[in-house]
Amino acid sequence: MTLSRRQILAGAGAAAFWPVFAGPARSQTGATTLTAAPARIQLAPPDYAQTDVWAYNAQVPGPTQRHARGDVLNMRLENRLDQATTIHWHGLRLPNAMDGVPGLTQDPVPPGSTFDYSFALRDAGTFWYHPHANSLEQISRGLAGVLVVEEPEGARPDVDGDEVLVLDDWRMAADAVIRDDFGARHDMSHAGRLGNYITVNARPELRRTVPAGGRLRLRLVNTATARVFDLRFRGLAVWLAALDGMPLEQPLALAELVLAPAQRADLLVDVTAAPGDEALIASRERDGTFALVALDATGPQRAIRPAPAPLPPNDMPVIDTAKARQVPLTLEGGAMRGLPGGGTWKGNRMDMRALAGAGQFWAFNGMVGMPDAPLVAASLGETIRIPIENRTAFSHAMHLHGMHFRELRAGGATGPWRDTLLLRAGETREIAFVADNPGDWMFHCHMPSHQMSGMMNWISVT
Numbered sequence: 001m002t003l004s005r006r007q008i009l010a011g012a013g014a015a016a017f018w019p020v021f022a023g024p025a026r027s028q029t030g031a032t033t034l035t036a037a038p039a040r041i042q043l044a045p046p047d048y049a050q051t052d053v054w055a056y057n058a059q060v061p062g063p064t065q066r067h068a069r070g071d072v073l074n075m076r077l078e079n080r081l082d083q084a085t086t087i088h089w090h091g092l093r094l095p096n097a098m099d100g101v102p103g104l105t106q107d108p109v110p111p112g113s114t115f116d117y118s119f120a121l122r123d124a125g126t127f128w129y130h131p132h133a134n135s136l137e138q139i140s141r142g143l144a145g146v147l148v149v150e151e152p153e154g155a156r157p158d159v160d161g162d163e164v165l166v167l168d169d170w171r172m173a174a175d176a177v178i179r180d181d182f183g184a185r186h187d188m189s190h191a192g193r194l195g196n197y198i199t200v201n202a203r204p205e206l207r208r209t210v211p212a213g214g215r216l217r218l219r220l221v222n223t224a225t226a227r228v229f230d231l232r233f234r235g236l237a238v239w240l241a242a243l244d245g246m247p248l249e250q251p252l253a254l255a256e257l258v259l260a261p262a263q264r265a266d267l268l269v270d271v272t273a274a275p276g277d278e279a280l281i282a283s284r285e286r287d288g289t290f291a292l293v294a295l296d297a298t299g300p301q302r303a304i305r306p307a308p309a310p311l312p313p314n315d316m317p318v319i320d321t322a323k324a325r326q327v328p329l330t331l332e333g334g335a336m337r338g339l340p341g342g343g344t345w346k347g348n349r350m351d352m353r354a355l356a357g358a359g360q361f362w363a364f365n366g367m368v369g370m371p372d373a374p375l376v377a378a379s380l381g382e383t384i385r386i387p388i389e390n391r392t393a394f395s396h397a398m399h400l401h402g403m404h405f406r407e408l409r410a411g412g413a414t415g416p417w418r419d420t421l422l423l424r425a426g427e428t429r430e431i432a433f434v435a436d437n438p439g440d441w442m443f444h445c446h447m448p449s450h451q452m453s454g455m456m457n458w459i460s461v462t
């Protein structure tokens with residue numbers, strides 16, 4: 001028997017042991033050490049065996065860290081894996097030495113060793129942390145957690161609950177064992193390592209009791225390595241309040257939400273389901289739409305609040321496109337299109353066949369993997385715009401470290417601040433950012449199957 005989502009959801013009625021929705025969150029520092037180590041957790045439904053994972057502090061997702069804006073985060077990474085690791089603080093605008101990229105910003109942390117991260121939390125928002133070494137395997141085995149930075153007291157939205165929802169998928173065998181096919185060439189050259197088992201906070205279906213008419217803040221984080229979630233809502237009025245940790249100028253009412261790997265969305269939702277009814281967040285998959293989160297509305301009915309106000313902004317630079325330098329980027333390769341012109345890998349010019357033989361399938365401007373010279377050498381304070389043309393037959397989630405960017409849209413409009421942009425097959429979209437954070441910053445596809453087979457580069461700011 002294979003483990004499929006349909007079978008799991010058929011048995012999902014057993015999820016009723018979930019506690020009442022958590023009240024408004026308070027700042028808490030929590031753990032001061034994250035120990036990366038093997039662990040065993042109940043990941044599959046209760047009638048399956050436990051699953052061997054790699055976890056931070058034996059938890060999947062890793063412990064949610066809640067801090068106030070302006071706090072200094074001090075975190076020791078302790079490596080009890082049998083291979084080197086690091087922690088990358090995804091979406092944080094932090095000093096380069098704290099960015100957690102082995103070989104670029106720090107040495108990999110060998111087994112049995114520690115590394116101390118310490119940096120100020122400049123921005124309030126929803127961020128996450130994960131390894132940046134052997135990322136496909138380490139993230140796929142469970143190493144990922146959420147970092148919430150709270151807005152200042154008095155500037156937080158008025159909500160009845162604040163909950164982190166980590167969306168993930170797993171590639172599991174029928175005995176609830178994570179498949180170890182991390183080097184599968186088909187995944188690398190196609191859509192990445194898609195799972196066959198979807199979870200929210202490592203559960204097949206999350207169920208909560210919520211007040212009818214109440215307002216919740218939901219912090220959605222996609223920690224999957226390839227899956228682009230296409231979410232639908234029932235019994236909820238939904239506003240998008242922030243993307244990738246950065247508030248929107250105005251909350252945006254929406255009925256659907258696409259969340260690519262590594263992206264976050266802060267939603268403010270009003271429970272419009274009547275007492276006794278169920279509100280749902282569902283994922284649209286090829287074979288149907290499946291509930292991921294079920295919210296049981298309970299009475300007494302509360303009065304719906306007026307539409308939400310924007311979250312307080314973070315301190316962002318001004319993008320002046322007139323002063324910007326343009327550096328075009330072309331994404332090429334993968335199944336169907338390939339690399340007809342070959343590419344340069346580790347300083348060697350190679351044809352497509354030789355590259356494929358070396359497990360390399362993708363190129364950025366003809367460069368395969370991390371080149372010696374950065375894609376962009378920016379001077380501090382310079383504004384850079386990068387039109388990205390996706391000539392491949394697949395979607396990619398382009399992530400810039402250390403700085404957020406905005407999308408430049410038709411007619412001179414700018415999109416919201418983001419750190420990860422989804423480009424569908426054939427799309428060209430342009431981003432712009434102010435190179436205001438000195439250091440060497442990775443710029444890569446956040447589908448690690450693609451990253452490890454060519455889709456990574458870097459931007460230097462000096």
Ligand code: C2O
Nearest residue numbers: 088090262399442
């Ligand atoms: Cu989420 Cu290069 O990282």
Ligand code: CU
Nearest residue numbers: 396445447450
């Ligand atoms: Cu990709």
